[in-house]
Amino acid sequence: MAVQQLSAESLAEKIGVGVPGSLSATSGNASDNVLWVKPSSVADVAGFLKSDAGLDFNFLNSISAIDYINHFEVVYHLTSLNKQHMAIIKTRLDGREQLSLPSVYHLWRGADFQEREIWDLMGISFSGHPNLKRIMLWEGFEGHPLRKDYL
Amino acid sequence: MPIQTEPMTVNIGPQHPSTHGVFRLRVTFDGEEILEVEPIFGYLHRGTEKLAEERNYTQIVTLTDRLDYVSSMINNQAYCLAVEELLGVEVPLRAKYLRTLTAELQRVASHLMGIGFFLQDLGTLGTPLMYAFRSRERILDLFEMLCGARITLSYMRPGGVFFDAPDDFWPALDQFLHDFETEYKEIEHLILENEIVMVRTRGVSVLPLDLAINASVSGPSLRASGSDWDWRKKAPYDAYDRVEFDIPTATGGDNYDRFWVRIQEIHQSIRIVKQCLEQIEPGPTRANVPLILRPEPGTEAYGRVEASKGELAFYVVSDGGISPYRMKVRSPSLINLTVTEHLLVGWKLADMIVTLGSLDINMGEVDR
Numbered sequence: 001m002a003v004q005q006l007s008a009e010s011l012a013e014k015i016g017v018g019v020p021g022s023l024s025a026t027s028g029n030a031s032d033n034v035l036w037v038k039p040s041s042v043a044d045v046a047g048f049l050k051s052d053a054g055l056d057f058n059f060l061n062s063i064s065a066i067d068y069i070n071h072f073e074v075v076y077h078l079t080s081l082n083k084q085h086m087a088i089i090k091t092r093l094d095g096r097e098q099l100s101l102p103s104v105y106h107l108w109r110g111a112d113f114q115e116r117e118i119w120d121l122m123g124i125s126f127s128g129h130p131n132l133k134r135i136m137l138w139e140g141f142e143g144h145p146l147r148k149d150y151l
Numbered sequence: 152m153p154i155q156t157e158p159m160t161v162n163i164g165p166q167h168p169s170t171h172g173v174f175r176l177r178v179t180f181d182g183e184e185i186l187e188v189e190p191i192f193g194y195l196h197r198g199t200e201k202l203a204e205e206r207n208y209t210q211i212v213t214l215t216d217r218l219d220y221v222s223s224m225i226n227n228q229a230y231c232l233a234v235e236e237l238l239g240v241e242v243p244l245r246a247k248y249l250r251t252l253t254a255e256l257q258r259v260a261s262h263l264m265g266i267g268f269f270l271q272d273l274g275t276l277g278t279p280l281m282y283a284f285r286s287r288e289r290i291l292d293l294f295e296m297l298c299g300a301r302i303t304l305s306y307m308r309p310g311g312v313f314f315d316a317p318d319d320f321w322p323a324l325d326q327f328l329h330d331f332e333t334e335y336k337e338i339e340h341l342i343l344e345n346e347i348v349m350v351r352t353r354g355v356s357v358l359p360l361d362l363a364i365n366a367s368v369s370g371p372s373l374r375a376s377g378s379d380w381d382w383r384k385k386a387p388y389d390a391y392d393r394v395e396f397d398i399p400t401a402t403g404g405d406n407y408d409r410f411w412v413r414i415q416e417i418h419q420s421i422r423i424v425k426q427c428l429e430q431i432e433p434g435p436t437r438a439n440v441p442l443i444l445r446p447e448p449g450t451e452a453y454g455r456v457e458a459s460k461g462e463l464a465f466y467v468v469s470d471g472g473i474s475p476y477r478m479k480v481r482s483p484s485l486i487n488l489t490v491t492e493h494l495l496v497g498w499k500l501a502d503m504i505v506t507l508g509s510l511d512i513n514m515g516e517v518d519r
Contacts, residue, residue: 003385060367061455064466064479075466077453077481081364081380088453110367112489121200136193136518146201 172514233454311437370461
């Protein structure tokens, strides 16, 4: 059976009940099928997606960050190996300084290196990560080279 | 009188013969026993994701070759799938078969290397490695006939493949498949029931299934722990929905099972190649796409394949320009290393090298 992508509406409905007040207004195309979450609620929503028996998102495929100059987007690709479905969660961080998101390390160990990489190259820190230090570059390196204003 | 021992911290690598590239492990030992491990990487970091923002969509194919450089065909494939999804391009059927066929040959080549170096790390001093390389060389020869390159192939392009296979490719492939049957039997006979391999690898560095899933481990390392998750089945791309194959799995999650799963996967890959050969029909090999591609602004795609190391994906975001606004590489080698500490602590120095070999990482892909 092929893996299905869950519709953002059905997810939003469940999260509206499970973690009220955690969703943010949709930006971007409705056809993208993306669930937009408030930055402060990322770990709560992730925890719900993982523990809800019907959703059961037990596999974190990847975490990506994108620099849009005035704001950053962080994208979580998730899959449930048991329920055979996937979802895309996005959050938007405004500004360029002192950016921080709650870590999902305690939910998925797979977030370990990926959050460190985003901190290293994009300069978004993750609160609650037990070992948040640079991963590709060395400690003491100045700047975050994947940002658009770095070269 | 008991002998007092003190913990000692040692650097294994960078530039150590058994670290599969420029990889460094900071290990604290008590005698031979491992107390703490910290993997340190970045020595091969070339900023591929940043470079991609300065290249056009066609040029980036060459960057993907240099990620997992023993598996560049599959890297090309993942990237091209992402760009095709961005553009909404349908790939011609013959190109789909050519891609599936070459990707499976590449998987065989990559797994042969994985198996060969795993045994090298066990201390077999070259013999199985040379057996594996003998067959791998034949596959590289086939690739050379297709595109003139052996390692950094860039054979696939957004919309299909660069060129149709030349006429003399098909008899050469038949000859390879014929010879490989015997060659691979020799390799299996040499290693599969080998007592030393069994004793050294059975029950060592066990990765339980729940931890493997929680740590986002994918590919043969996940399937050796009991899952049958394979993106070729779960979200078929190119011609994988038109061929039959099985997913070899094991339940032990130890070094032997990771090694065993790769050995069995080679059989399935050859099975897929043979079916592609039977089914492939003449036709165009590339969709009509321009050299300079401009996907719609605001579109994004997650091109995902089951690579030889695990789930490889390119997350590409377009702003309507000739280069991606952002290209993120989901690297299976990097993420599979998340479990390094769990696998190694409590085991001995000699097991450490073998465990690292059983994960089959590639530093080009870890550091990017």
